[in-house]
Amino acid sequence: MTLPDDTLSPDDRRYAQVLARDASQDGLFWYGVMTTGVYCRPGCASRAPKRQNVRFYASPAEAQADGLRACKRCRPDAAVSRAHHIAAVTRACRLLEVSETEPNLDALAAEAHLSPFHFHRLFKEITGLTPKQFAQSQRRVRVQEALQREASVTEAVYAAGFNSSGRFYEAADGMLGMSPTRFRQGGDGLTIRYTVAPCWLGLMLVASTERGLCCLILGDEADALIADLHARFPKAQIVPADAGFAETIAVVARFIETPAVGLSLPLDIQGTAFQQRVWQALRAIPPGQTASYSEIAAAIGQPKAARAVAGACAANPIAVAVPCHRIIRDGGAVSGYRWGVERKKKLLAREAGE
Numbered sequence: 001m002t003l004p005d006d007t008l009s010p011d012d013r014r015y016a017q018v019l020a021r022d023a024s025q026d027g028l029f030w031y032g033v034m035t036t037g038v039y040c041r042p043g044c045a046s047r048a049p050k051r052q053n054v055r056f057y058a059s060p061a062e063a064q065a066d067g068l069r070a071c072k073r074c075r076p077d078a079a080v081s082r083a084h085h086i087a088a089v090t091r092a093c094r095l096l097e098v099s100e101t102e103p104n105l106d107a108l109a110a111e112a113h114l115s116p117f118h119f120h121r122l123f124k125e126i127t128g129l130t131p132k133q134f135a136q137s138q139r140r141v142r143v144q145e146a147l148q149r150e151a152s153v154t155e156a157v158y159a160a161g162f163n164s165s166g167r168f169y170e171a172a173d174g175m176l177g178m179s180p181t182r183f184r185q186g187g188d189g190l191t192i193r194y195t196v197a198p199c200w201l202g203l204m205l206v207a208s209t210e211r212g213l214c215c216l217i218l219g220d221e222a223d224a225l226i227a228d229l230h231a232r233f234p235k236a237q238i239v240p241a242d243a244g245f246a247e248t249i250a251v252v253a254r255f256i257e258t259p260a261v262g263l264s265l266p267l268d269i270q271g272t273a274f275q276q277r278v279w280q281a282l283r284a285i286p287p288g289q290t291a292s293y294s295e296i297a298a299a300i301g302q303p304k305a306a307r308a309v310a311g312a313c314a315a316n317p318i319a320v321a322v323p324c325h326r327i328i329r330d331g332g333a334v335s336g337y338r339w340g341v342e343r344k345k346k347l348l349a350r351e352a353g354e
Contacts, residue, residue: 014056017042018049028118030057030076032068039063044074088112089123090301096135105131129280192233193241196222197249199256201343204319205229206252207238208245212266216252216318218339232317256320259351260287263321274305278312285326287351292330314338320347 008016017025023043032039033049039057040046057063060070060077070077092108108131109119124130192214194207199218205225207215215232219225230238241248248265255263269279277300284299285291291299293306293313302308313324316338325344329335337344 011056012051014042015051015054018044018054021045022113025113028115030060030063031055032057032063032066037068038071039068039076040071041074041076044071044076046071046073086298086301086303088114088119092119092123092131093134093301096131129277134277190233190236192229192236192238193245194226194229194238195241195245195249196225197253199253201256201339201346204252204256206245206249208241208248209268211268213248213252213263213318213321214268216321218319218343259320259323259347267318267321269318269322274300274302274308275312275315278309279316279322282313282316282323282326283321285323287323288353290326290328290348292328294330296327326351 014025014029014031018031021043023041025042028042030039030041031049032055033053034055035049035053039060055066057066063076064070089112092112095108095111105116105120108123109116112119114122120130123134190209192207192209194205194215196203196205198204201218202220203218203222203225205215205217205219205222205228206213207229215229217225217228219228251265252263255261278296281296281299293309294303296309297303297305300309309327313327316322316324319325319339325337325347327335334341334345334348
């Protein structure tokens, strides 16, 4: 679509978009036709009005306050199509997945035919991440794959899209949680402290790196929980925590007892870009509420990825804080939970105040 001439005034630019029936502008402004007393969306298929008869509004309420009624054809007082927004953000995600440079917000917004402010807000609302955060998570995945695939760190630097090793090493610790060499060694040398303690759901294993909580798992047998931790971090140095870890355990125990209070501890949770988006969406579900796999898939802009969402829930290493227990089946049934369906039912009942 040809964009309106930048030399036009804002209202003349909007009028050009009305003439083009530019549905990408729906929700950004509304226009009223004073001779008919009706207001519409920019994408309305009604006959084009004359310029002198048109006024523009920032909301349906403004148009109604001016004495106009909603068009029955385009229903401008109804919510802007969610599918339209999801499609625009999904296209941006595909661009970011293959981008080798930091995202340019203006360019992404222009591609979506939205203002930078509106695009940024929609992107974060739908994916749970800002465009920059999403791009960084994609680059982290490329770095991880390159380090595992290439013969040397230097080769991995350029394979991941970095123009210099200096920029790579500046960003590597934040992307990997460790040095590139340590990552190539499977996390060898990383120290993880852990403790197994009782909680109202049985036993909990709480583990932390120097960055934050990296594992919170539930079970009935301490040996099984410890074995699970070693399986997750096969080459890390895993050691029992000392007495100084007691405060962390107390904070986690209080949080599991009353999830609504929130967890104040920092998290050190790594995953693919898709997993990060799912986990972020899970953390947006308030205590006492639930969502389905398909609803989470739609919320992250991939409505056909319900099965993959289920896989990301199963891979979640931090129980309750990343609340995969709030996911139910589309029909409302309580589905499986990697730490036991009975624990899931108890958590949901407590959060619902039962």
